[in-house]
Amino acid sequence: MPDVAPTIDERTDLDLVARWKAGEQRAATLLVERHAAALARFVASVGSREDVDEVVQDTFVRAFTSIDGFRGDSSLRTWLFTIARRLVLDRRRAARRRGELVEVHEGDVATEFDPLDGVVAAETQTRLRAALGTLSPTQREVFVLRVSEGMSYREIAGTVGTTEGAARVHYHNAMRAIKEFLDD
Amino acid sequence: MTDCPNGDVRDLLPEYLHDRLTLADRRAVDVHLATCAACRDELALLRDLRGTLRRAPAVDMDAIAAALPAYRAPAAAPRRVASGWRIAAAIVALAVGGTSIALLQRAGSRATPSTTPEVAAVPAPADAGATAPDEGAQPASDDLASAAQPAESLAQAIQPFERELAVAGAAINELSDGELASLVADLETLDAVPSTEVETGESLTAVALRGALP
Numbered sequence: 115m116p117d118v119a120p121t122i123d124e125r126t127d128l129d130l131v132a133r134w135k136a137g138e139q140r141a142a143t144l145l146v147e148r149h150a151a152a153l154a155r156f157v158a159s160v161g162s163r164e165d166v167d168e169v170v171q172d173t174f175v176r177a178f179t180s181i182d183g184f185r186g187d188s189s190l191r192t193w194l195f196t197i198a199r200r201l202v203l204d205r206r207r208a209a210r211r212r213g214e215l216v217e218v219h220e221g222d223v224a225t226e227f228d229p230l231d232g233v234v235a236a237e238t239q240t241r242l243r244a245a246l247g248t249l250s251p252t253q254r255e256v257f258v259l260r261v262s263e264g265m266s267y268r269e270i271a272g273t274v275g276t277t278e279g280a281a282r283v284h285y286h287n288a289m290r291a292i293k294e295f296l297d298d
Numbered sequence: 299m300t301d302c303p304n305g306d307v308r309d310l311l312p313e314y315l316h317d318r319l320t321l322a323d324r325r326a327v328d329v330h331l332a333t334c335a336a337c338r339d340e341l342a343l344l345r346d347l348r349g350t351l352r353r354a355p356a357v358d359m360d361a362i363a364a365a366l367p368a369y370r371a372p373a374a375a376p377r378r379v380a381s382g383w384r385i386a387a388a389i390v391a392l393a394v395g396g397t398s399i400a401l402l403q404r405a406g407s408r409a410t411p412s413t414t415p416e417v418a419a420v421p422a423p424a425d426a427g428a429t430a431p432d433e434g435a436q437p438a439s440d441d442l443a444s445a446a447q448p449a450e451s452l453a454q455a456i457q458p459f460e461r462e463l464a465v466a467g468a469a470i471n472e473l474s475d476g477e478l479a480s481l482v483a484d485l486e487t488l489d490a491v492p493s494t495e496v497e498t499g500e501s502l503t504a505v506a507l508r509g510a511l512p
Contacts (some may be wrong), residue, residue: 153355262351264316
């Protein structure tokens with residue numbers, strides 16, 4: 115059980131879950147609106163961007179069909195990220211079995227709005243993406259959850275199945291690797 | 299780019315960026331940032347990286363919401379009956395099996411001493427009396443009686459266990475529906491918590507859509 119009081123966001127999530135279970139389908143839509151974009155960012159950053167839509171949708175379907183398995187040990191948000199991560203890993207394993215290249219490349223980080231960026235900004239983005247591309251899969255997962263989503267080490271540990279200490283080490287190693295890449 | 303030696307503050311920078319710090323922590327970081335160029339650089343880098351990472355493709359939220367099933371409470375009753383009967387069958391099997399094993403062990407341990415007279419009851423040669431006396435040598439009539447002893451003792455040993463076996467079998471069979479339901483309910487509490495592991499397999503969207511179809 116969590117040793118801290120749930121945040122307002124977490125209480126809202128639990129309230130929406132209760133309303134959905136009571137038959138209010140609109141509550142499910144609100145939950146999708148609250149978390150889909152963050153899940154999409156995560157999936158795009160650690161998986162293949164072609165799969166983003168499908169993985170995010172599968173994440174929600176999985177979560178809602180097994181909602182009674184959600185015991186509230188973590189926040190709903192963390193639980194959703196855990197499901198999304200496992201789906202990404204599953205797809206990665208399946209692709210590996212098929213002999214497809216599954217390494218995450220810098221280009222996999224979404225670039226939907228690049229045409230709108232200025233040349234300098236685009237170059238900066240390219241360099242940053244390249245720096246992120248040097249991270250190991252685990253470093254990338256931890257770094258994305260920490261920097262892009264602002265998760266605590268505790269939440270990250272729950273999501274990727276590790277300890278808070280290990281998550282902290284992964285984050286700082288990732289930060290060091292990115293700085294070294296950018297300094298070269 | 300240099301690293302600030304104050305690891306505690308560096309550790310807080312992502313949460314500072316996301317405004318997830320307590321007021322006290324935020325003020326402490328603000329004070330530190332005012333005098334630390336390395337941390338200001340790291341914070342700027344984190345802000346740029348966040349901007350890069352947040353450029354994700356938009357997802358079709360309406361499609362996702364439309365694919366979500368309506369809530370269905372777990373159908374506990376049918377599952378409990380089914381698993382209850384399996385458990386009851388397992389109990390019967392265990393009772394019979396366990397009693398049989400105990401029976402054989404007890405019977406074996408009682409039968410073991412009787413093997414000694416059995417060996418001693420090997421009929422002596424006809425001229426045994428003319429030769430040196432042998433403790434094992436017995437008259438023919440005694441030989442038959444001794445040979446019968448193990449069988450009798452085995453039967454005596456089995457008798458009470460046969461009764462136990464019958465009682466064990468009957469105990470389950472003679473339970474009323476209510477008693478059996480109560481037993482099954484008790485056994486249900488021994489069940490492991492159902493796994494919440496995420497299964498990996500076919501697309502869950504497809505599964506959900508199938509379930510949603512009339």
